[in-house]
Amino acid sequence: MKRAVVGFFVGVGLYGVARLFGLSGLPVAAIIVLSVAAGASLTLWIEDSALKEARDQ
Structure with missing residues (x-):
């Protein structure tokens, strides 16, 4: 369970980086x-x- 929660937050961070670099297509x-x-x-x-x-x- 802990791994899933940490993975979710890391994923949200990666999503933010992707949006920052303009991968919103x-x-x-x-x-x-x-x-x-x-x-x-x-x-x-x-x-x-x-x-x-x-x-x-």
């Missing part, structure tokens, strides 16, 4: 869905990296 719903998915996968990757680093020490 895409439908807003598509940008939000892609941003949330990217944010969720990014947080998953960061968590996996942190767990792997902790295990290696």
Whole structure:
């Protein structure tokens, strides 16, 4: 659940960056869905990296 919430906020941040760079030609719903998915996968990757680093020490 925590990962989904963090992914949502990262996705909203990515959406804001996309709007900042003028990528508003895409439908807003598509940008939000892609941003949330990217944010969720990014947080998953960061968590996996942190767990792997902790295990290696």
